Amino acid sequence: MNLSDLRELFRSKSFRFILLFLAGIIIWFSFYHFIYEFDKLLSSNSQQVDIKKSISILLAEQSNYFLSILGYQPQIEIYSDMVVTLIQDTKYNHGVWIGEPCNGLKLFGVFSIFIIAFPGDFKTKLWYIPLGVIILHFINVIRIAILTIIQAYNPLFLNFNHNVTFQVIIYSFIFLLWYLWTKKFSSLSKKNE
Numbered sequence: 001m002n003l004s005d006l007r008e009l010f011r012s013k014s015f016r017f018i019l020l021f022l023a024g025i026i027i028w029f030s031f032y033h034f035i036y037e038f039d040k041l042l043s044s045n046s047q048q049v050d051i052k053k054s055i056s057i058l059l060a061e062q063s064n065y066f067l068s069i070l071g072y073q074p075q076i077e078i079y080s081d082m083v084v085t086l087i088q089d090t091k092y093n094h095g096v097w098i099g100e101p102c103n104g105l106k107l108f109g110v111f112s113i114f115i116i117a118f119p120g121d122f123k124t125k126l127w128y129i130p131l132g133v134i135i136l137h138f139i140n141v142i143r144i145a146i147l148t149i150i151q152a153y154n155p156l157f158l159n160f161n162h163n164v165t166f167q168v169i170i171y172s173f174i175f176l177l178w179y180l181w182t183k184k185f186s187s188l189s190k191k192n193e
Contacts, residue, residue, distance in 0.1 A: 013188070017117050024113035032106060055105060056083040056098040063144035074148065085144060090152040096144060104140045104170075108133045111174050118178075120186040128185060132177045139173055 009015050035051055057076070060083045064074035073088040077095065086095030112129045143166045151158050182188065 013119055017119070020117035021113060024117055025110065028109040028113055029106075032109065052100050052103075053078070053083060055103040056100075059083075059103055059141065059144060060085040060098050062141045063148065066141060066145045067148060070145075072149070085148050087148060087152040092152055092155045094151060094155070096148045096151050096158075098144060102140075102144070104137060107170065107174065108136060111136060111177065114178055115181055118181060118186055119188055120181065124185050128181060135177065136170070136173060139170060143170070 057078065060076045064076060064085055067074040067085075067087065075086050075088050075095075077084040077086065081099070083098045084095040085098060086093055111132055115125055115129050115132070147158060147162055147166070150161055
């Protein structure tokens with residue numbers, strides 16, 4: 001590879017996107033790790049702030065609201081490290097544990113970094129990113145609600161649905177939102193028109 005090839009590589013939008021995306025991911029995961037280290041520090045100093053648990057409680061409350069609309073009697077139990085959502089008066093009443101990986105925060109960051117790194121109008125990104133995060137959060141709320149129903153009535157199907165079915169659904173929606181961005185809203189799509 002000669003010098004002119006290297007210059008060409010650094011000028012390409014694809015290379016800049018990959019560089020921005022990777023840098024954004026490194027910064028995001030470092031910041032994400034810092035949030036939870038900060039959370040541990042606050043918890044150990046008897047502060048009342050618990051970021052991880054607050055997000056899990058919000059997710060459990062919204063999932064339980066959805067369950068109550070469907071006619072179930074949901075309940076939330078809060079422990080030192082986890083939040084449990086369950087349906088009352090069912091045979092398998094162990095509930096679904098909601099912890100840090102289930103809250104969707106990591107995925108919201110990855111989704112947002114892709115949109116930020118990909119070429120496009122800044123003003124469009126300002127509404128597309130929050131809208132995408134809200135859509136992904138809503139899907140996560142429904143996911144927790146359905147997993148709570150599965151756990152209450154047929155817990156043998158919980159692991160498969162948690163680890164396979166809903167992973168495919170969540171990632172499919174992320175890719176769909178990315179696809180829509182690249183095809184409808186990015187500056188690359190406008191050049192193709």
